[in-house]
Amino acid sequence: MKDLGHGANVDVIAQKYNLNPRDIIDFSSNINPSVIPGLEKYILEGLRACTSYPDINYVNLRSNISDYININPNFIIPGNGATEIIYLMMKSIGKSIAILNPTFSEYERSARLNNLEITNILLDKNNNFEVDIDNIEANIDKFDSLFICNPNNPNGKVKKIENLLELLQKHDKLLIVDETFMEFVENEEGYSLIKYVEEYDNIFILKAVTKFFGLPGLRLGYGVTSNERIIENIYKYKEPWTINSFADNLSNYIFKEEDYIKNSKKYYINEREYMLKSLREIKSIRVYDTDTNFILIKLRQNTASELKNKLIEQGKILIRDASNFIGLDESFIRVAIKSHEENEKLIKHMKNLLGD
Incomplete structure (x- = not known):
């Protein structure tokens, strides 16, 4: 293995x-060391629901996420952890991608498996891993999409990246932002780009339920975008029923805690x-x-x-x-x-x- x-x-x-x-x-x-109160009861509810297939369209799940992040449920793509969404994204975008490193290795691995041309752009570890906009602009013709983790893994620092969004919009490029650790940030609303999803169609945001809510074995994540072409492409490849009844049922509770x-x-x-x-x-x-x-x-x-x-x-x-x-x-x-x-x-x- x-x-x-x-x-x-x-x-x-x-x-x-x-x-x-x-x-x-x-x-x-x-992973958050604490879990929501009443978890065992909700798991038993999910167990009883396991005798039937989950809703193939996950209408209730997407509605619960929608209420949590205040985004149109039609712009939400649920997945078996954020990792499933990463791999679906790589099947659904252009032919080339830039990745800001050091970062989560599955971005590059999924890109390579889908034969994307990869440009690795290094963050300066001697300057607290700052995002160098000038360097990104200098490489702008090398990629169709740019992948950034914010807050970044492994260093954990969150960045204000509205200027990056505007730069990529100007050049008609897609910005993919992994915000799976954003909920740990003190001023989350000031840094998350979720608020721009309905205004910009050149942004795709990844979120995970499992990190902040301390449930990595649950495998529940989601992507958010208003880009209809990307949504349609993802659903061309997405397998049915990848989210189990436990995760579907828990969505009725965890976001309201x-x-x-x-x-x-x-x-x-x-x-x-x-x-x-x-x-x-x-x-x-x-x-x-x-x-x-x-x-x-x-x-x-x-x-x-x-x-x-x-x-x-x-x-x-x-x-x-x-x-x-x-x-x-x-x-x-x-x-x-x-x-x-x-x-x-x-x-x-x-x-x-x-x-x-």
């Missing part, structure tokens, strides 16, 4: 180190500050700013694989070796922000291994 180079390889690590997977604290996967949403945002605002401050006490690392639920770190002395092995051996802690992101090297790791107690344990072990 090919290793696709993502986090959350808990079972593989457990087998390698002869550990119980449940004993490993997984900092490699960027206002207290959960508010408390999760508040938690991450406070815990980010704690984590950044505590990690920056370790002088042998560089800690990058973040606006979401994970932190990119550059090791000044150790390699990512060395630290990953030591943390497993000494603390049963799994981190993300970020060396396989385009533009990064073996000195980069990424850690999730988990429960406060788990975060304390990570910081304690990192200080023990790397020094204060």
Whole structure:
């Protein structure tokens, strides 16, 4: 089985180190550690619904998402996680794409599988991964579409990118924005481009339910666009019934959990500050700013694989070796922000291994 180079390889690590997977604290996967109240009851409702096929058009699901993001339900394409939508997008757009790196590897993998010409444009890791509009404009003739993750994975920083949208509209190019981590951002409304979807038809936005609501196994994501041609193309390729009854049923509840949403945002605002401050006490690392639920770190002395092995051996802690992101090297790791107690344990072990 090919290793696709993502986090959350808990079972593989457990087998390698002869550990119980449940004993490993997984900092490699960027998931909210809390879930909505009443989850078990809603799962049982979904189980009862499993005796029938889900609605092939997902009218109720799209309506629930529509109410949540205040967008016409006809502009919403639900998928089996945002990853399904990524792969459908690559079948449905032009012949060439630019990708801002370092970022999620499935953008490039899905593009290659669909024989798209790829232009990788590097973000400057020495300048907090800023988006260089001039560099993008200099490469504008090399692509039909541009893919950006905002907030970006692996560094977690959110950007104001209205100027990028306007640039691509001027040149009749498509802007694809992965906003799967946007809900973790403190001022989400100020950065999300969802509000421009009905005004601009050269934008496609990816969203995921599984990250913020702590349900990665649920596999529920969606795309948003007002571009009728892209919507029609996607549905030419989209398989029927890719979303199960559990996810369909849960959509009746999760988006209405206002207290959960508010408390999760508040938690991450406070815990980010704690984590950044505590990690920056370790002088042998560089800690990058973040606006979401994970932190990119550059090791000044150790390699990512060395630290990953030591943390497993000494603390049963799994981190993300970020060396396989385009533009990064073996000195980069990424850690999730988990429960406060788990975060304390990570910081304690990192200080023990790397020094204060």
